[in-house]
């Protein structure tokens with residue numbers, strides 16, 4: 001009933017550099033909106049996906065299989081409504097430590113038989129990183145608290161002794177909310193600015209701690225919030241642009257689904273990184289339209305309506 005998931009290859013954006021950096025020192029990062037169980041079964045109306053393909057008893061193994069296939073050192077998830085009963089205990093046995101921030105008014109809570117609120121989860125491999133600190137953030141828009149959250153975790157790499165700051169977020173969904181997403185993005189950037197500057201956030205200067213920001217931004221690349229991240233003083237770049245032939249454009253889609261209102265194929269998910277501190281050594285290619293199939297996502301092949309994004313980073317050696 002469940003055919004094997006098509007293989008995705010890692011693409012090395014800088015072929016000439018391949019092999020120069022010791023691959024064992026790569027930091028592998030996964031960004032994935034895993035589709036909240038309550039929303040998938042009770043809210044989303046993916047009309048071409050049989051409800052049976054969303055059955056949690058099976059679907060959870062597809063999600064875990066994808067995580068175990070790539071074994072990221074850092075795992076950033078959105079729409080997690082099975083943190084305490086599934087992901088935290090299972091991933092803890094696999095050597096991960098997690099932090100979870102539920103949404104204050106999760107839409108999962110209005111679904112009958114829900115498993116609690118959904119939220120953002122950030123896991124890291126404890127063999128590779130030591131925890132410096134972690135904060136849960138409720139994003140504000142013009143000082144008004146919103147229903148969207150972020151987890152920001154500062155880690156110390158045990159192999160290099162270097163610090164890094166990782167954030168995961170899930171911005172407000174749907175069209176018509178572009179301004180809210182813009183404000184939420186600005187609030188997140190402000191918080192990242194003060195958390196990564198030892199002096200407490202003199203804007204304009206380069207951050208002391210390199211950054212990785214993973215998220216379902218619910219925003220296409222032409223939106224303000226994307227431009228805001230791309231032009232921020234934090235000097236961030238989006239890793240998946242390196243998949244394109246010119247290195248300048250985002251993939252054609254990171255989510256692809258069919259609802260009663262129509263088909264939605266768009267790029268909403270990103271992995272941002274400090275361009276002066278990290279190089280991107282490999283990017284996991286996206287499945288093709290043919291591999292995804294005519295019924296789109298989710299499906300018996302793919303457990304979420306969003307695809308996972310996986311990249312290998314390494315610290316750039318800075319001349320002292």
Ligand code: NDP
Pocket residue numbers: 033039043044045079103105106107108109110147148171172173174216218259
């Ligand atoms: P968002 O608008 O950010 O969306 C919430 C979720 O719905 C996202 O995970 C999103 O997925 C998904 N979604 C996006 N588009 C659709 C669609 N067309 N059909 C179905 N699902 C979709 O929600 P908020 O966080 O702002 O919360 C608002 C929601 O909360 C309301 O829709 C309401 O149902 C619910 N609510 C709950 C209350 C409570 O008591 N808990 C009280 C009031 C409202 P993705 O990001 O992948 O697109």
Ligand code: CA
Pocket residue numbers: 035036039079
């Ligand atoms: Ca969703």
